[in-house]
Amino acid sequence: LxxxxxxxxxxxxxxxxxxxxxxxxxxxxxxxxxxxxxxxxxxxxxxxxxxxxxxxxxxxxxxxxxxxxxxxxxxxxxxxxxxxxxxxxxxxxxxxxxxxxxxxxxxxxxxxxxxxxxxxxxxxxxxxxxxxxxxxxxxxxxxxxxxxxxxxxxxxxxxxxxxxxTPGMREFKVLDLDQGLEHTFPEIDGLSAACRFRDCSHTAEPGCAVVDAAEHGRLDPGRLASYRKLRAEAEYERRKRDPVAQAEYVAEWKTAMRTLKYHPKHRDRKS
Ligand SMILES: Nc1nc2c(ncn2[C@@H]2O[C@H](COP(=O)(O)OP(=O)(O)OP(=O)(O)O)[C@@H](O)[C@H]2O)c(=O)[nH]1
Ligand SMILES: [Zn+2]
Missing domain, CATH: 3.40.50.300 (P-loop containing nucleotide triphosphate hydrolases)
Structure with missing residues (x-):
């Protein structure tokens, strides 16, 4: 079977x-x-x-x-x-x-x-x-x-x-989430259609309709926090398995750190 x-x-x-x-x-x-x-x-x-x-x-x-x-x-x-x-x-x-x-x-x-x-x-x-x-x-x-x-x-x-x-099962570990997130958080999935970026992670992107809804009482902030936590966990697990994704992630961070270093606001910092 x-x-x-x-x-x-x-x-x-x-x-x-x-x-x-x-x-x-x-x-x-x-x-x-x-x-x-x-x-x-x-x-x-x-x-x-x-x-x-x-x-x-x-x-x-x-x-x-x-x-x-x-x-x-x-x-x-x-x-x-x-x-x-x-x-x-x-x-x-x-x-x-x-x-x-x-x-x-x-x-x-x-x-x-x-x-x-x-x-x-x-x-x-x-x-x-x-x-x-x-x-x-x-x-x-x-x-x-x-x-x-x-x-x-x-x-x-x-x-x-x-x-x-299933005795002894304490907590599920999130190994991968895709459909699972959409099904569990259908209201977030629905709102995300109005986000500016298609691949919006609903964290810090400009024009995020999900964050906007949470800030204006149209979405339970607890739900959004839960969604982000599960999504971050799934992404972490995915990176652990996937060397290409891991390398991309590191490169992204390096670029972000460089940008930060040359940003006028941080340029004169002693540290
Ligand atoms: N008052 C009340 N007690 C219940 C009820 N169902 C289960 N219990 C009690 O809850 C306790 C735990 O029940 P179990 O069936 O051993 O729990 P379990 O989920 O199988 O636990 P694990 O085998 O450790 O995974 C027992 O003392 C049960 O008698 C209920 O409907 N009402
Ligand atoms: Zn968004």
Whole structure:
């Protein structure tokens, strides 16, 4: 089977070697818990990497029973997970679990990603209506990662769906972002059509419509900061892999430094 999606994450201690975390994923569940305010910046990172992998992400908000202000939390997530289905569930809420279970289709493979402790294993157990992840007795497959000690486990759910747990995954490393950024920040992508430069990075360019929108309350500055951070990370990773891009970057800096040196404002500086 050709690989449908490639979910890459940085292998700790192995430089920037990409590794395929999961192949043939149909749905990617980005899991966060509502026992505290959701980390929106972390959510955006997961979503960007998910989109980039080719999987269509969904947000699963667990522990809704512990949410202090459920509506406000849902609203804040909706604002950053644009165009992404959002499900809020709790092990106390059988109806929500049932709805999520009903959304599973035969033959589907679903990967769960998210920080440790958000309730991924618990959710899988409740969807399966039995203790799969604790006992391990009903596992369909038990696959060990080839380049890592992280174990990935596939759990069959009645009706024929497979859930893929990814314990030990702390944070996705951004290896490359292109489509992923556009999908995660559609409002920035839309605004950028009006930037003066086609390849505007929305940082310091003149005529940047994105910066203008952020300065005039038409774009959440937190979103722009998050976008820039992810884009810078992706560019850094790309340069590490690509010697030509690396050389171009160094040359750009050298030119910039020379310009600075000869700029009248700096010419007479002693330092
Ligand atoms: N109140 C409440 N607690 C929950 C809920 N779901 C999970 N928990 C608790 O949250 C804790 C962590 O759950 P896990 O399922 O182990 O979390 P995990 O995401 O699988 O964590 P890792 O295996 O470390 O990646 C456990 O003590 C669960 O009982 C929920 O809906 N409500
Ligand atoms: Zn711009």
């Amino acid at each position: 050709p690989r449908r999606t490639a979910l890459a994450r940085g292998a700790a201690g192995e430089g920037h070697e990409a590794q395929v975390l999961a192949a043939n994923i149909d749905r990617l569940w980005v899991v966060q818990a509502l026992d505290r305010a959701p980390n929106l910046r972390s959510l955006e990172r997961y979503l960007a990497v998910a989109w980039e992998s080719g999987a269509a992400p969904e947000v699963i908000l667990t522990k809704s029973d512990l949410a202090e202000d459920l509506e406000a939390m849902l609203g804040s997530v909706r604002d950053v997970a644009l165009g992404v289905p959002i499900h809020s569930v709790s092990i106390q809420d059988e109806e929500a679990i049932r709805q999520l279970r009903d959304s599973l289709a035969r033959g589907e493979t679903i990967a769960l990603v998210g920080p440790s402790g958000v309730g991924k294993s618990t959710l899988i157990n409740h969807l399966a209506e039995q203790d799969l992840t604790e006992t391990g007795g009903v596992r369909a497959g038990d696959r060990k990662g080839r380049h890592t000690t992280t174990t990935r486990q596939l759990y069959p759910i009645h009706g024929g769906a497979l859930l893929l747990d």
